[in-house]
Amino acid sequence: MIQHMNLVFQAEGLSVGEGAFLMACCNHTDAKGYVIAHMQQIADEAHMSLRSARDQRARLEKRRLLKSGERFSPKNGAQLANLFRINLDLLASMKRKRTDYGPSLVEELTFDEGPAENPSSNPPAKSAAPPSTPPADLAPPLADLAPPPANLAGAGAAKSAPLLLPSSDPSSLPPRAGAAPAADASLRTAPVGERENEASPEGHNPSEAEVPQQRERSSKSAAAAGGRVVAAYAATLGRPVLNGTRAKLERQAVELLAQGLPEAWLCDRARELAARGWADLVQHAERSTAPIEQPREVPGAGRPGLPEWCGECGDGTGTAARLNPRFRKVGPEDARELCPRCHPNRVAAATA
Template structure:
């Protein structure tokens, strides 16, 4: 707790090692001074070896500033993190007397304006006039007196306050996407989707893409953050362009939040749920030849997506010689 760490800083009579170990303990205290931490953790936070940390712990226990007890798992009997308690009352009575350390604030720090710019001849500076006739420099002029009591006014702040709040969640700041206040945001910009968008003529209606995203959000029970929304929309558009039904895709998207997944394409690749039968035709609407049914390792996605028409069923594998469009168009 920060208040207890501040008490250590103000305490008098502690050695360097005792103060460092006590600070590490106070980093984990509750309002009564109890600490649950292992010796190795406290030694690391105190920047000392474990043996040195144990020596400082014993010195603090002898001084009455610390109490310690070993803890064991109630079922297995294994050693777990020890229990400590900092004597906050005694630590508070060790507060050093108030000390005047002298002035620590100056009125203002200033910088001289540059005398020349790049590419120009340096300006010749005349020698200073005699001390008795020279006017006082602008920087050393006395600040204007306050009109009420004649007290010099405080120096102007070096940085002007921003007209807009700096907090992302502050009132009045637009969310950027028109959503209501309190909507989940990302601290970083949404990642740029580098996958190739579907070719012209295969773009799916916006309502079908949003249907897939909405199914994911409904299953998650919360608004979809910007980065996840970008990835879902891009994957949904590509899979819809490949001929997969929007309803089937929405059902697959609804399965993802409970498993902690956000990659719709990979989930669709691994899904074993059968795809509803499409209108029978010699070639699907996406221009692919009829699926031979033997390639793709039984993945139904191969019926509508050329990437899965391989002998291994994985994108990048050896192309199926019977139904992959590259082989069929070559043999035709």
């Protein structure tokens, strides 16, 4: 309690350690001076070690200013927080005598005697200068300041035209001077969706709304096939595939499937990849010499829109080069170039 702390401040004959210990105890006292606290807590609040706190407690007990007792749990015998009691009557009797510490700082403050300064005698502050005329480039145009023509309001109407709410549509802004008028006002005010409907009055969609659905089904099918390729990799690996490796293999599998490589062939390459402890399906597919079987493909005919394979590039990859332009390269391993006879990019550049 603050009253008990005040008794410690006014007490005479206490050492620094005794005063600090009593102050920490008075932080938890009740009206009769009882304290329930651990010795370590009292030591921390008194800013001293546990050993020093025990020494100060012994000195205060010897002076009959403090009495303590240990407490134990009746259930398991564990030690509980200590019980202290401060001798408030003895502590109050130790109050030091009133001491005159001399004049205080407030009593020594004086003011020079002299005529008081009249606030009203101060010259009035200069009034703020009126704002100067804004520059010509910042002033509003005269057309905006001029009142509307009288013929806009009609006979007997108000002097000013009705206030129009601003519109976020840039087409609703007034035309600039010299600009050509719009061809049709309805096209200027109609929303975007209505303009599209006007362009196709029968509601016919040129894309037939089937291309996005087809693309969605194709992407889902490719993702499912890529998942099966990764499943073949995980089955051979014999343990779960890490998320980063799984995402990389699925992305590579979808890319290779999009280039025309069959799913069964990629599954076999994925199994080989796992057996060797590798994790790059694209690189393994490029270097693989395993034949690619395409029973539904007509021999000699590549993918639609793909130039026919010349049969000389690809370093013996065979069907892979016929179906995938990625393999249509010539030259040594460290300086390979696109085949000038059958690679789509070189053929298109030659015919352009």
